[in-house]
Amino acid sequence: MKRFQLYALIAAISVFANTASAQDExxxxxVGGDEKPQKERVKYAFKSPRVINSHSIEFLNPGTLDFRILHRFGQLDQGYKNFFGLDQASMRMSFDFGIMHNLMAGxxxxxxxxxxxxxxxxxxxxQSTGGKLSSPVTLALVSGITMDGMPWADPSRTNYFTSRLAYYFQAIIGRKFSEGFSLQVSPTMVHRNLVQLEGDPNNIYALGVGGRLKLSKRIALTWDYNHVLVGxxxxxxxxxxxxxxxxxxxxHVFQLHFSNATGMNERAFITETTGNWGKGEVRFGFNLSRVFQLKKKKKD
Amino acid sequence: MKKIILFTLAVFTFSVSGYAQKYFTKSGKITFDATASSSPEQIEAVNRSATAVIDIKTGAIQFSVLVKGFSFERALMEEHFNENYMESNKFPKSEFKGTIANNTTVDYSKDGTYNVKVQGKLTIHGVTKDINTDGKLVIQGGKINATADFNVLLTDYGISIPGLVADKVGKTAKISVNCSLELFKG
Known part of the structure; x- marks a missing residue:
């Protein structure tokens, strides 16, 4: 009889255990709801493909067009006479296209x-996480060309079309360290076919540092510096x-900033920045970006 | 006597394992629509890799979905969805864990359509809330198709919509579930 009680107890426990676990399990x-970590791209290191002036490690989404209007006003130190520079404006407008997740042109x-x-x-x-072959950084390569549109400085001599051209080549290595902080460095070379003075170098080498610190979900502090190393x-x-x-x-993304550069392409802001922060030769500027979806993503 | 006890034990054990049948899928479809009535564009997305499990014995029903798996027509919406609203890096998953309240009225062995009441806890954006919804189970050929539509108030889950986009993104999101579950042999 004792044995019977024991069996009954075991039976009771087994039933109880089964029902209890069925409720809570x-x-x-x-069924393996938690899949193994898959390789996943780290996205949104910057809000836009440009930090401020420089290219960022961010790309446009495939099938999107980014219409950008960049404004730089006059120097702040001009005072009230020129309404702290707002009376004058220099601009650049551009069309950038996202071709693939890692390829864009503009x-x-x-x-x-x-x-x-x-x-x-x-x-x-x-930059990616999880899985094999994930990378802690993004490496982006930029190749660009600029064409001066001004009348020839000296029409009396033989002028070649190629004299108007300059090229730049840039590697950007960047990382989104956390949700709120991204940093990148960008060694850059600018080659100018024609320079103003005989002593000016054709090749200029610079190292850029750009970053973003998110202040809130929709507001971020950005900075962008280029140090000319040679030339x-x-x-x-x-x-x-x-x-x-x-x-x-x-x-939209509005980028509001202060900068000592007037030019808004790599040749112009790396090789021809004439403002001195120390003297207040700084300009207020803003970038306006409107993104259009040209090709709709397949939903089904 | 001993035999009877053993038999009883065996029956219990068998009944437990025999009925502990679970149906599951890893390719459930979950869509949501948070379009405001005045919006010129649709704010909607679809996820086709939801995990769903139903334990037909206990009526337990659970869903899990990766927030990053929601796909939008516009890439920028997807970015804002992940970055600003759902914060999918911080809260990668949304889950529902509940029970079918009227599970006993469903005969899983017979083909047919059954209306069910589901109650449980829904976790979105790190916030867990109790919800109740009506759903439908269609049993056909050993498969269960589970569907349900319900609305969630975004502020309930700590998702705030700034005034600037309030004319596009609504205060509530309609969530639609459509999962086809198969017998889990595990």
Missing amino acids: DLLSM VGRSTFKKELDAFVKYAPIR MPDSGYYNPLSVGVDIETGG
Whole structure:
């Protein structure tokens, strides 16, 4: 009889245990709801494909067109006479296209020197997490060309079309360290076919540092600096530094900033920045970006 | 006597394992629509890789979906959805864990359509809330098709819509579930 009681107890326990576990058990983990970590691209390191002036490690989504209008006003130190620079404005407008998640191209036209520019940006490596072969950084390569549109300075001599051209090549290595903080460095080479003075170098090498610190979900602090390592003229030129905020609304990103650079393409802001932050030769500027979806993503 | 006890034990054990049948899928479809009535564009997305499990014995029903798996027509919407609203890096998953309240009225062995009441806890954006909804189970050829539509108030889950886009993104999102579950042999 004792044995019977024991069996009854075991039976009771087994039934109880079964029902109890059926109530609480995590069915999802049982069928493998938690998949193995898959390789996943780290997205949205920057709000836009440009930090401020410089290219960022971010790309446009495939099938999208980014219409950008960049404004730089006059120097703040001009005072009330020129309403702190707002009376004068220089602009660049551009159309950038997202071709693949790691490939984009764009064309732009600037007021400054009536310059046309075009570029292609490609990322062979993108920052990712999980899985094998994930990379801690994004590597992007940019190749661009600019064309000066000004009348020839000296029409009396033989002028070649190629004299109007300059090229730039850039590698950008960047990482989104956390949700709120991204940083990138960008070694850049600018080659100018024709320079103003005999002593000016054709090749200029610079190292850029750009970053973003998110202040809230929709507002971020950004900065963008280029240090010319080789080829900086002795006087009159400075390294371009821009500091600003990105404000994101529905379909727009507003980038408001202060910068000592007037030019808005790589040739112009790396080699021809004449403002000195120390003297207040700084300009207020903003970038307006409106993204259009040209090709709709397949939903079904 | 001993035999009877053993038999009883065996029956219990068998009945437990025999009825502990679970149906599951890893390719459930979950869509949501948060379009405001005045919006010129549709704010909607679809996810086709939801995991769903139903334990037909206990009526337990669970869903899990990766927030990043929602696909939008416009890439920028997808970015805002992940970055600003759902914060999918912080809260990668949305889950529902509940029970079919009237599970006993469903005969899983017979083909047919059954209306069910489901209650449980829904976790979105790191916030868990109790919800009740009506759903439908269609049993056919050993498969269960589970569908349900319900609305969630976004502010309930700590998702705030800024005034600037309030004319496009509604205060509530309609969530539609459509999962076809098969017998789990595990």
